[in-house]
Amino acid sequence: MANREPSAFTSLYGTSGSQFPDNTTGLITETIVRAFGQDIADSLVFRLPPQSVSVISDVTLNCKGSDDLVFYNAAAIGGARTWSLTNSSNAKKFTFLFEISGGLYVQTMPSSFIMSDVRWDDGAKTWTPIEQGKYKAVGLFNGTNWFVEISLSTYL
DSSP, X not given: OOOOOHHHXXXXXXXXXXXXXXXXXXXXOHHHHHHHHHHHIIIIISSOOOEEEOOSSSEEEEOTTOSEEEXXXXXXXXXXXXXXXXXXXTOOEEEEEEEEOSSOOOEEOOTTEEOOOTTEETTTTEEOOSSOEEEEEEEEEOSSOEEEEEOSSOBO
16 A cells, blocks of 8 residues: 555545545445555554664754654764754654763753753753663653653663
């Protein structure tokens, strides 16, 4: 089936359960229901696999217009980095699996990030690890801010 963007659903399947996009009414056939279900599976739930993030310089989490993505870094973060989110207008959640090695490097976060974490400096918008290792960051968007939680200790 087709890999459709969310905006394509309105034009294909209408905005009302009893009306088709061409303003006619009629029975919804099994074929249409199956096509709709497959389009949802192809387009929304399973569209993008986990995304690799380069951390050689700054950390850019490219949401690619999706609402929920998983990111991982192919190499450990080996220095201070500035994080950013791009193409995030539809984003509601992200998960970033990352590793820090070689030192306890300060990570500068976007101004929309907020945390409840002793390693977080809200004024400077920086997060400083207390140990080297593998971490998991999860961010949830409320329309204004990203509520970000980074694992309290490293994964072994």
